[in-house]
Amino acid sequence: MDDGYNREASRELTKLLPAILFLRPYLKQVAFAGVALVATAAITLSIGQGLRLVIDQGLSEESGALLERTIIIFALLVVCLTVGTMLRFYLVSWIGERVSADIRLAVFKHLIRLHPAFFEENRPTEIQSRITTDTTLLQTVIGSSASIALRNALMFIGGVVLLVLTNPKLTLVVLVSAPLVIAPILFLGRRVRRLSRSSQDRLADVGTHAGESLRHVKIVQSFNHEARDEFEFTDRVGAAFGVAVSRIRQRTFLIALVMLVVMAAIGVMLWIGGQDVIAGRTSAGELAAFIFYAFIVAGALGAISEVYSDLQRAAGATERLVELLGAADGLPEPAKPAELSKSGGLTLSVRDLSFAYPSRPEVLVLNGVSFQVRPGEMVALVGPSGAGKSTLFDLIQRFYDPSGGAISLNECGLRTLRRSDVRERIGFVPQDPVLFSGALRSNVLYGNPGATAEQLDNALRLAHAETFVHALPKGLETLVGEGGVGLSGGQKQRLAIARALLTDPALLLLDEATSALDAESEHAIRRSINEIKGRCSILVIAHRLSTVRQADRILVLDSGVLVAEGGHDALIRSNDLYARFSRLQLEGRTLPAA
Ligand SMILES: Nc1ncnc2c1ncn2[C@@H]1O[C@H](COP(=O)(O)OP(=O)(O)OP(=O)(O)O)[C@@H](O)[C@H]1O
Numbered sequence: 001m002d003d004g005y006n007r008e009a010s011r012e013l014t015k016l017l018p019a020i021l022f023l024r025p026y027l028k029q030v031a032f033a034g035v036a037l038v039a040t041a042a043i044t045l046s047i048g049q050g051l052r053l054v055i056d057q058g059l060s061e062e063s064g065a066l067l068e069r070t071i072i073i074f075a076l077l078v079v080c081l082t083v084g085t086m087l088r089f090y091l092v093s094w095i096g097e098r099v100s101a102d103i104r105l106a107v108f109k110h111l112i113r114l115h116p117a118f119f120e121e122n123r124p125t126e127i128q129s130r131i132t133t134d135t136t137l138l139q140t141v142i143g144s145s146a147s148i149a150l151r152n153a154l155m156f157i158g159g160v161v162l163l164v165l166t167n168p169k170l171t172l173v174v175l176v177s178a179p180l181v182i183a184p185i186l187f188l189g190r191r192v193r194r195l196s197r198s199s200q201d202r203l204a205d206v207g208t209h210a211g212e213s214l215r216h217v218k219i220v221q222s223f224n225h226e227a228r229d230e231f232e233f234t235d236r237v238g239a240a241f242g243v244a245v246s247r248i249r250q251r252t253f254l255i256a257l258v259m260l261v262v263m264a265a266i267g268v269m270l271w272i273g274g275q276d277v278i279a280g281r282t283s284a285g286e287l288a289a290f291i292f293y294a295f296i297v298a299g300a301l302g303a304i305s306e307v308y309s310d311l312q313r314a315a316g317a318t319e320r321l322v323e324l325l326g327a328a329d330g331l332p333e334p335a336k337p338a339e340l341s342k343s344g345g346l347t348l349s350v351r352d353l354s355f356a357y358p359s360r361p362e363v364l365v366l367n368g369v370s371f372q373v374r375p376g377e378m379v380a381l382v383g384p385s386g387a388g389k390s391t392l393f394d395l396i397q398r399f400y401d402p403s404g405g406a407i408s409l410n411e412c413g414l415r416t417l418r419r420s421d422v423r424e425r426i427g428f429v430p431q432d433p434v435l436f437s438g439a440l441r442s443n444v445l446y447g448n449p450g451a452t453a454e455q456l457d458n459a460l461r462l463a464h465a466e467t468f469v470h471a472l473p474k475g476l477e478t479l480v481g482e483g484g485v486g487l488s489g490g491q492k493q494r495l496a497i498a499r500a501l502l503t504d505p506a507l508l509l510l511d512e513a514t515s516a517l518d519a520e521s522e523h524a525i526r527r528s529i530n531e532i533k534g535r536c537s538i539l540v541i542a543h544r545l546s547t548v549r550q551a552d553r554i555l556v557l558d559s560g561v562l563v564a565e566g567g568h569d570a571l572i573r574s575n576d577l578y579a580r581f582s583r584l585q586l587e588g589r590t591l592p593a594a
């Protein structure tokens with residue numbers, strides 16, 4: 001009947017094996033913990049024998065000396081048991097903490113290098129919860145449940161052996177009731193596990209929803225959306241609560257059932273054994289020892305049933321973590337990478353480039369794009385929103401591999417180069433710059449933490465960020481990002497330019513902010529570009545006439561196709577799309593609206 005369940009349950013638990021691999025560096029601690037575990041189990045079991053001696057010899061034969069000796073041995077055993085338990089508890093908890101910390105590290109180390117498309121298919125918030133909740137679960141299991149299970153398994157086996165040795169007839173009662181205890185554990189345990197997985201998913205939902213609303217609290221309040229948010233949140237919290245309650249109900253039932261069966265069995269034993277003692281077939285000490293072992297065996301079973309669902313939950317957690325650890329890198333590094341020169345100019349060549357996002361393979365976001373940017377050149381890329389400009393920047397930095405065509409730096413294809421080498425030579429200013437929580441200084445030093453104070457000042461000056469930075473009361477030590485002060489879009493963009501310049505790139509990819517910048521920021525960025533020009537090649541996605549006018553050449557991108565190339569004046573005359581675009585977009589952004 002339960003063959004299928006047994007097989008399924010053991011298959012579940014094998015999913016814990018990968019977590020066990022993380023124990024390998026700590027074999028010494030595991031060995032010591034194992035010795036402490038076996039020793040404490042053995043001592044606990046021997047107490048039953050002591051009990052028998054005390055009752056049968058010490059009390060019955062009224063030999064005071066013997067009683068005294070037995071008590072001394074008992075006291076020694078208790079001391080050993082205490083020390084062993086201390087050791088066991090410390091070591092096992094230590095191993096649990098260490099291993100879960102190692103798994104956390106391993107997962108993060110793997111994920112942080114993974115191709116960005118992975119995080120489009122897998123929500124980062126969900127991954128975050130896996131790194132925290134799933135590893136915490138493993139920590140509890142390795143640091144306590146597993147040791148409880150092992151200790152009690154030992155006590156169970158030892159207890160049964162001693163039961164048989166003490167009184168084979170009464171042992172029959174135990175053996176008959178054992179399946180009655182084990183069967184519901186297997187049945188209900190499986191259901192508990194399923195419910196707890198779903199309860200964890202529900203909880204992740206709650207976290208995601210709260211995080212999103214709180215992060216964008218201005219939008220929420222601006223649209224008077226608080227009540228509706230509250231309503232939706234109530235729903236999710238309710239769902240999580242509902243699943244949790246059904247889990248608790250199953251578990252309550254399980255615990256009650258196990259207790260009832262165990263107590264009934266002990267009652268029967270007392271009844272049968274008591275009659276044997278009265279009839280003189282067995283001694284009182286033997287019955288006492290037997291009851292002691294029966295309690296141990298029952299307690300062990302109960303403890304195992306308690307932690308069994310923990311073990312199963314941990315199996316699920318391990319499975320998810322192993323999934324993350326096993327996620328293949330979608331952008332494989334070359335076995336024998338070509339060498340990209342660490343200094344000097346860089347020629348960017350894009351040939352017949354086509355690309356579709358993995359999530360929308362049928363839409364070509366870029367289609368047959370070819371162009372070159374030579375060392376020291378400044379090229380502006382313009383085109384309507386959604387034309388594929390930012391996507392092109394992603395491809396140049398190899399965040400994705402193209403569907404067709406190729407990108408090369410100094411005639412080396414991107415796929416033949418180490419990703420880190422490519423990114424070392426390229427500076428990137430994103431469309432909406434991100435600042436990490438921390439000081440302004442660490443944000444600017446982000447790509448080059450070893451830069452000197454002089455290099456830092458120079459980068460800030462080139463980006464025309466020094467004036468506003470020094471006007472802040474705490475200057476470079478001002479805290480920004482989450483929990484820090486807010487900066488305007490233009491200020492953030494100038495900091496992002498400084499951050500990119502500090503890495504001394506050969507090619508600067510500048511994705512101009514689409515949002516209207518204040519006149520001062522716009523002016524600053526224009527002067528900044530003027531100063532950077534000639535120091536490195538610049539490929540700039542331009543939304544402003546002032547930027548376009550600074551460029552040596554303009555590329556016009558429309559729906560993923562490069563439709564024209566040339567200087568501003570020539571393009572105005574020769575290309576309708578550009579002329580219209582220039583009139584409506586570029587100039588509109590520079591001149592105040594009429
Ligand atoms: N991660 C993504 N997955 C799927 N499609 C995407 C993704 N990012 C962008 N797209 C789509 O690719 C197209 C090009 O987007 P892209 O961001 O490159 O436009 P853009 O030219 O930079 O526009 P803008 O001037 O508004 O910044 C758009 O249609 C967009 O919807």
Ligand SMILES: [Mg+2]
Pocket residue numbers: 389390391431511
């Ligand atoms: Mg863009």
